[in-house]
Amino acid sequence: MNIQQYYQQSAQASLNGSLVACIPLWLLVIYHSFFQEISGLLWWCLPFVLYSGMSYQSYVLANNQAKISSYASTNSKQKNIFSQREFLIGFLPAPNLRLLLFNRDGRTAAEIRDLAFHKWRWFLPTFVDRWIYRNRYALVVDQRVLAIITVRKHNIQIDYNSNTILLHNDNNKRFICQKDSRAYTLRYERTFMNLLVQSENGRELGKLQKGWIPREWMESFKVNNTPFLMMNQPLPADEQLIFYSLLIMYVKNIQH
Numbered sequence: 001m002n003i004q005q006y007y008q009q010s011a012q013a014s015l016n017g018s019l020v021a022c023i024p025l026w027l028l029v030i031y032h033s034f035f036q037e038i039s040g041l042l043w044w045c046l047p048f049v050l051y052s053g054m055s056y057q058s059y060v061l062a063n064n065q066a067k068i069s070s071y072a073s074t075n076s077k078q079k080n081i082f083s084q085r086e087f088l089i090g091f092l093p094a095p096n097l098r099l100l101l102f103n104r105d106g107r108t109a110a111e112i113r114d115l116a117f118h119k120w121r122w123f124l125p126t127f128v129d130r131w132i133y134r135n136r137y138a139l140v141v142d143q144r145v146l147a148i149i150t151v152r153k154h155n156i157q158i159d160y161n162s163n164t165i166l167l168h169n170d171n172n173k174r175f176i177c178q179k180d181s182r183a184y185t186l187r188y189e190r191t192f193m194n195l196l197v198q199s200e201n202g203r204e205l206g207k208l209q210k211g212w213i214p215r216e217w218m219e220s221f222k223v224n225n226t227p228f229l230m231m232n233q234p235l236p237a238d239e240q241l242i243f244y245s246l247l248i249m250y251v252k253n254i255q256h
Helices: 003-034 041-068 119-123 126-132 215-219 237-251
Strands: 086-091 098-102 108-114 136-141 144-151 155-160 163-171 174-177 183-189 194-199 204-210 227-231
Touching: 003 041, 003 086, 003 098, 098 237, 108 237, 136 237, 144 237, 155 237, 163 237, 174 237, 183 237, 194 237, 204 237, 227 237
Parallel strands: none
Antiparallel strands: 086 098, 086 227, 098 108, 108 136, 136 144, 144 155, 155 163, 163 174, 174 183, 183 194, 194 204, 204 227
16 A cells, blocks of 8 residues: 555545434434424534534545655565664554554555454444453564564563564553563653653654654655654664554554
């Protein structure tokens, strides 16, 4: 998937949501007009009107983004995911997490997806969904599962190349690697989607920031207010996987 296809798919999902919200609205109006008056009809209709309007606005924005964003079609081989330091983040419409990492030319470098994808999860309340499913995620590159990340309340398990990395949640924002006792701290804001991951000595692994992207990326991504992920230095594969697992911990309940 490239960036234009992503915006097109997001636009279509928003349009569908806007149209579906109109169905109960019209049913209420028809019932009120032909069968029985409904007391406080306006208040019954208001939530559907608001949701339909917001969904349509999202459709217009995503559709415009699809038109102005460019994608450089190329036959060049995709770079190794661990050799790249910067990505633009996108979230596919889904009842669970489907996070896309786009590289500078507008191609999908990788996807982080929930392994338990079922259509009925659209209708499950959040607390029921968390209770039923184990929160197992896959880091997928070129349709190949590179790593499996299991996120639990107090620990994270990363399975990669027959190796296992275990992280224990020491407190709400601090995770300890069981193998070598390295500690990693999360600093974040839920409202503005800002995340910073640091090691115990203050070294920054990387950050997620919404609202700004580098100027050179504007050739393919002509929109701001989009989450942008940046690793501050070349990191070994295990630390990059740790960073991705903490990213999942942060975004899995606030954006999907």
